[in-house]
Amino acid sequence: DTAVSQTPKYLVTQMGNDKSIKCEQNLGHDTMYWYKQDSKKFLKIMFSYNNKELIINETVPNRFSPKSPDKAHLNLHINSLELGDSAVYFCASSQLGTDYEQYFGPGTRLTVT
Amino acid sequence: AQTVTQSQPEMSVQEAETVTLSCTYDTSENNYYLFWYKQPPSRQMILVIRQEAYKQQNATENRFSVNFQKAAKSFSLKISDSQLGDTAMYFCAFMKHVAGNTPLVFGKGTRLSVIA
Numbered sequence: 524d525t526a527v528s529q530t531p532k533y534l535v536t537q538m539g540n541d542k543s544i545k546c547e548q549n550l551g552h553d554t555m556y557w558y559k560q561d562s563k564k565f566l567k568i569m570f571s572y573n574n575k576e577l578i579i580n581e582t583v584p585n586r587f588s589p590k591s592p593d594k595a596h597l598n599l600h601i602n603s604l605e606l607g608d609s610a611v612y613f614c615a616s617s618q619l620g621t622d623y624e625q626y627f628g629p630g631t632r633l634t635v636t
Numbered sequence: 637a638q639t640v641t642q643s644q645p646e647m648s649v650q651e652a653e654t655v656t657l658s659c660t661y662d663t664s665e666n667n668y669y670l671f672w673y674k675q676p677p678s679r680q681m682i683l684v685i686r687q688e689a690y691k692q693q694n695a696t697e698n699r700f701s702v703n704f705q706k707a708a709k710s711f712s713l714k715i716s717d718s719q720l721g722d723t724a725m726y727f728c729a730f731m732k733h734v735a736g737n738t739p740l741v742f743g744k745g746t747r748l749s750v751i752a
Binding site: 556558563565571579611613623625627630 | 669671675679680683725727733738739740741742
């Protein structure tokens with residue numbers, strides 16, 4: 524059983540397109556996150572959702588819009604893709620009041636050409 | 637804001653030897669968690685070890701142990717009996733302990749190569 528899954532794992536698209544990345548967790552966690560890993564491997568938080576409500580929105584361009592239809596899903600929609608959006612995007616989840624470990628999905632490698 | 641610094645971009649170690657990866661952090665918080673994550677070429681993020689700041693005892697997980705120095709804000713990872721499968725990027729991460737989950741703040745990582 525996959526705890527945190529992401530689709531697709533690879534995404535190649537052209538500048539200006541709109542794309543979505545989906546994330547699902549079957550751990551019953553109440554908090555989900557999106558992180559971005561750039562070409563130098565640096566990982567940085569983009570969004571954090573708790574029980575479908577946006578908690579943290581770092582300085583991310585408004586072309587990025589997270590959507591959480593329910594507690595188990597957190598999708599990332601990106602409008603008007605730019606070359607600089609090329610990165611690996613990780614979804615993660617955690618449960619309040621437990622060991623605070625964040626469980627990561629396998630990542631989605633986005634390449635914008 | 638919290639920052640995490642890993643001063644060794646790359647390291648290498650012979651198989652079966654011991655290696656220590658450095659991490660320092662800056663925070664004004666008193667309660668927090670520290671983590672080491674491993675990212676092999678498969679890019680999956682794998683938790684190696686965690687440390688609660690209120691615990692004085694250093695965490696240990698099999699061949700992995702930490703040296704947590706709270707006053708110095710230092711959190712190094714020691715890997716004993718290094719194995720080829722330990723080859724990966726290693727990230728040190730900080731998380732505030734507040735009422736609610738908070739995101740991880742990562743260092744820039746150390747690329748570890750284990751040589752046969």
